[in-house]
Amino acid sequence: MFRTALRNVLAHRARLLMTVLAVLLGVAFVSGTLVFTDTVSAAYEKSSAKGFDDVDVSLTPAWKDGEEQTELTPALLGRVAKTDGVASAVGGVGGFTALADRNGDPVGDGWQVRGANYWGTDDPRYPLTEGHAPEGGGEVALDAATAERTGYRVGDTVRLSVDGPVLTPTVSGIFTTDDGTVAAGGSLTLFDTATAQRLFGTTGRYDEIIVTADPGVGQSALTAALRKALPEDTVEMTTGAELAADQAEATASSMDSLKQTLLVAAGLSLFVGTFLIANTFTMLVAQRTKELALMRAVGASRRQVTRSVLIEAFVVGVIASVTGLLAGIGIGAGLRALMDSFGANFPDGPLVVGGGTVGAALAVGVLVTMLAAWLPGRRAAKIPPVAAMNSVHAAPTTRSLVLRNTIGSLVTAAGVAVVLAATTMDDATGAQAPMGLGAGLVVIGVFVLTPLLSRPLIAAAAPVLRVFGVSGKLARQNAVRNPRRTAATASALMIGLTLITGMTVAAIGVQQAIGRMASDSVRADYVVSMAGGGVLSPDVEEKLAGADGVTAISPMRNAYSTVDGRDEYLTGVTGSAFGKLTDLPVTDGAFTIGGTRVVVDEDTAGRHGWRAGSTFTAVHEDDARQKLTVAGVYEPNEMFRGIMLDLAALAPHQDEPGDMQVLVKTADGASGAAKDGLEKALGDSPAVAVQDKQDISEEIAGMVTMMLNILYGLLAMAVIVAVLGVVNTLAMSVFERSQEIGMLRAIGLDRAGVKRMVRLESLVISLFGAVLGIGLGVFFGWAAGELVGSRLTTYELVLPWGRIAVFLALAAVVGVLAALWPARRAARLDMLSAIKAE
Template sequence: MFRTALRNVLAHKARLLMTVLAVMLGVAFVSGTLVFTSTISDAFQKSSEKGFTNVDVAVQPHRGSGDENTPGAVPRLSQSLLDQAAKVPGAASATGTVSGFAAIADKKGKLIGEGFSSSGANYYAAQGGKDPRYPLKSGRAPQGPGEIALDAKTADRAGYKVGDTVRVSVDGPVLQQKLSGVFTTDDGNVSAGGSLALFDTATAQKLYGKPGGFDEIHLKAAAGTSQTALKAAVEKVLPKDAEATTGKQLADEQSRMISQSMDGMRTSLLVFAGIALFVGIFIIANTFTMLVAQRTKELALLRAVGASRRQVTRSVLIEAFVVGTVAGVTGLVAGIGIGAGLRSLIGGTGATIPDGPLVISPSTVLVSMVVGIVVTMLAAWLPGRRAAKIPPVAAMNSVHAVATTKSLVVRNSIGGVISAIGAAIVLTATSSTMMGLGAGLVLIGVFVLTPLLSRPVIAAAAPLLRPFGMTGKLARQNAVRNPRRTAATASALMIGLTLITGLTVIAGSMQQAIDKMATGSLKADYVVSMASMTPLSTDVEKKLAGHPDVVASSPLRSSPARINGEHQSLTGVNGKDMGKLTNLDFTSGSFAALSGDKVLVDDATARGKHWKLGSSFDVTFEDGKKGTLTVGGVYKGNDLMRGVWIDAPTLAPHQKQIDDRQVMVKVKGGADEKVKDSLAKALGDNPAIQIQTKQDISDGISKAIGLLLNMLYGLLAMAVVVAVLGVVNTLAMSVFERQQEIGMLRAIGLDRKGIKRMVRLESLIISLFGGVMGIGLGVFFGWAAGDLIKKAVSTYELVLPWERMGLFLLLAAVVGVLAALWPARRAAKLNMLAAIKAE
């Protein structure tokens, strides 16, 4: 039986090729995902480990031990603590560190890097005038407030040399700094494409609001002293608001965080790999069902000469094992290429990642092979078991085993129950996990019901096929002749289009919700903020307020507080101008009340704390002082506007450092490019500051949604490619199975063009059936998910992207046409006499 199974594999090379390709694509996706995430994770981890080579023990503020009466208070490490730490036994050196955001402009004035990747720190020159963390490549260390040093990669990218003037922004105003030196570093952020600017320690402390203080103190152990021993020695001199951590612990923690951050990406990619495999299972099962049906007489003869049912099933599984092994190996090789390609693709988008080798772990190899073999054998088990149950005499009399009425009733009943349960879960889902479970059950249920659904849906297409005459009629009859096969073929395409349509509906609806939120809640013409999302300097608001074109402006500044014993953030705003800058609906009160100790709160916060107009509550401000505030108005909040708003002059005396998250601005005559340029010029043409209109805000979010959607389209394209292979596979085998019928059609006058047209129309009908089902299910899931999203985004409403749905249906038609090219050509080339004699 083993030799027979191997001979069958070799005898059906062409028919099994599509199955190998289907499995290979799924395996390639899985292995490519594992290779890519392992490579990126390993590169970042090694890079982070290099960043701690000069740190044996780090002293950090212990945030949990701050003054409970001072919300948000963060202990600061002093110079005296640094001096004490440097003298502990076993310490070779001690370095005080200060860090924050620092935007570097290139010679054209554009920001180098993005957001958090642009950082600044201090050059600690206490040890012989050198900082071992940053070896100088050229020039010297920065000295005084007018000098700066840059990492070598940033200097090369911007074309800066020692002596050049560099434009730098820390919290708003542009600083003109002289480049005193260029250094090299193992900093993981720089390795990943970020920029690092160094100031002398005093300047860094002033710029980052920490005069005389440090963020951390890094200790280097003397020869013969372990990290643990040095940590124990340092802990003896630490105050209660500081704690010590070994360099190894820091490196391990950072590695763990990197690994966790990669888990989300790995999971997302593996979900789509699973979808491709899920689609592939249908194709593999369909292929083996047809192969077994075509060999029914052969299997019956084996039964007649003594083979048992178990041996027949085993022979089919052996074939599946061989196919799965070949597909697993080729898929692994292809996946390694995909992993390398994904890394290059990420590099091409401008997101630099640390250099490192391609990582192919043993687990990746094992998972790829297990997936390839197990998926194929599982898909082949049912057809093999079904073939073994056919009595030898019955099988030798008929090639086709027609499904019994009882089996169809059982199948439709099971499909109906699964679909109903899935739909009930989708409609009552309170979380994305429940929604996913329900959607999966609905897909499985509809797949089981697809043979039942295929007849009425394909029958509805009859009027469209009439212009094609007899070939159109034959194509429709061929499509419904074997509803199970048609269903399995169409389902592969259905699943891919269900996901694509559902995601498109949700993305389009979200985009409209964001547009409505931005245009509905903002009257301001511009919103000014840092590109890094770090706080703005208060000088920005002052300069904007004094601009001749500005008629109203307000900062949004956040301050931690404690209200009735619970942590709550207060948002400081310009009370007299907020009515001109925002357009909010009030359930009670108005903007006129926003002054002094009267505040405005969003409706969700008011409900949660049982507040109403006139309610008073105790507050502990950032500086620890207590007070009483009164609710002067309750407004309908959204994702852009929410929280407790207080007049900025009332909040300012309690803030240790005033930082603005953003500044809203209204100008004469509305938004205009000339006015925007004038505002930018007033702010020193700072590359780190972005001035956005309402449309810019909406477009920025839309761009992120569009980028995510395009990535998902690319990933789901894998499922569509697998579906195409399924249609090709089905048609090719159907042509082989109907050789006699095609020969007879040729003999009674149907020419080769007619044969080709018949096969193409059959493929088109099957693909459009899958497309209609997929788009319909996608719209249903998009609508159902909308109710879940609306709880978080109040402006969310269902938007049906008719143009894209039409495009998806056209895509299904193109799939059908392309998939039929080879089978149609093969059918037309059949010799009619040889075909009539074929069994």
């Protein structure tokens, strides 16, 4: 049986090529993902470990019950430096620092742009390659990668900002670093220690003390000596080895989301490929029915017949897995190069192909192929030899069809019920699991029902197909001749389009909801915030208030407090102006902020049982108690929520105030001139973003578009596999119908008519799968939107008809392209040889 199986593989090389390609693509994607993420993770881990070469122990403030136990002062630094076994002790501070390039655009992105202090003239963390260490507030040093990207040299003047106001220091030096954020495309700007402490709000203290041990002193011994020398439990001590391990773990964790996303896409490709593999083996087994029946007649058991099919699948799986692994290694290397070309700037390191990657590639490819081939093999083994030789087994029994349709209907109904139930749940997070389960059941149920659905949906295309005459009529009949095969082929395309349509519907709804929220609830012309998401200096509001044309302005300043034993965040605003800058629906009382009168959102009011006129006591950061009165209750949204009070009441209780946003209204509304005026008032700071409502909407739209484009790219692999499925089905269908095609040619159907028949059949199957996929996608998009709507009140279902039309058009293109080779092959059949074929 083993030799027979091998002969069958070799005898049907051309027919199995598509199956090998389907498995190969899926395995290549899986192994390529693993190679890429392992390579990048290893490079970051190596870079991180090197970055901690000069760190034996790191000291940071200890926290207990939300309070800092001690400050890292120069006096404490001196005690550390005098401890036995300490070679050197360095105090470090740092934070967000936006640097502008020569065109005034920010360098790096968000949290990846940092500033820190340079300690002395020989700081081992940042060896200088040019110039000298920064001295005073008028000098900075730049990392070599940033200097190369921006073209800055020693002696150049740069523009930067830490919390809004612009600084224009001179570049005193260029240094190298193994900092992972710099390797990832960020920037690192160094100040002298006194300047860094002043800019980052840590005057007279440090964020961290870095300790290096004397030669021969281990990290554990140094930690023990420091514990004896310092007050107990006042500082956290972490060894350099632990820091490197933590950094490696953080790197691996940050790569997990990317790895999971890529692996999900690879899994979808394999899932779609499973339909292709099962379809291929079903057709191959059907074509060898008499051969298998003869084997049964001469003594082969059912188990042996099934085993022979599984051996074929095993051989195909091994070949596809090995070639897929090799292709995956190339994909991994290509992904890294592609990401680098997009500016990802990963650290240097060798290509990593781990044993886990090899094992996963082989296991996935072989198991998927054998599982997909098991059912056709088992079905073939159950056919009685005499019935098989007479081909009376071909048509499925009425009982089997009724059973299949009943099961499909029940599973689909159960899935729809679970999805609908999930949309009514109050907890959106808790509803995700049941919704995922329901969606899975719906997809499985529709797949089971697809043969039943194929006849009426394909019949609906009959009026259009009649335009093509005999070729159109034959194409429709061929498409419904074997509903199971048509269903399996269309289902592969259905899965891909379900996901694409569902994500598009949900994402565009969210995009428009956020844009609508900004336009409905914000009367301000501009929202000013930090580009990196940090806090703005109070100086920003003062400078904006003095700009020409500003008629109303209010910062939004967050502060921590405790109310009735609960942690609550207060938002300080300019009470007299805030009502002119926002439009928040009031459900109780009036939107009045001033003195000790505050407004609260419905959720907060509900938790505490408040209404207009209620009073409560807030405990501020400085432990001062303040009695406040609820003037009104408003409807919250993603931009505005919580307790809002006047800044005059909040400011006395804050040591280091910082604004999250500043809302600005101008006399002439939003315009290019007004925006330029505000940016000029801030000194064209690279750290501050001045956005009108259109800017906010475009930013959100850009993020959604980028996310969708990434997902479209990842799902393209599944669509490619689905295309192979259509090609495979048509090729084998042409092979099975060789005699029929020969007869059609003999009675007058020309080659062009044969090609047209195959193309139309392919087009009908592809559009059938597209209609099912788009229908399911819209349903899932609506369901996901219901969950989003429970938290985003402005969400409404938006059907992107333009994109849906594009998806249908692409499905039609897929059908036409997939039919090119099978149609050409059918048209070139020799009619006499085809008529004589069995």
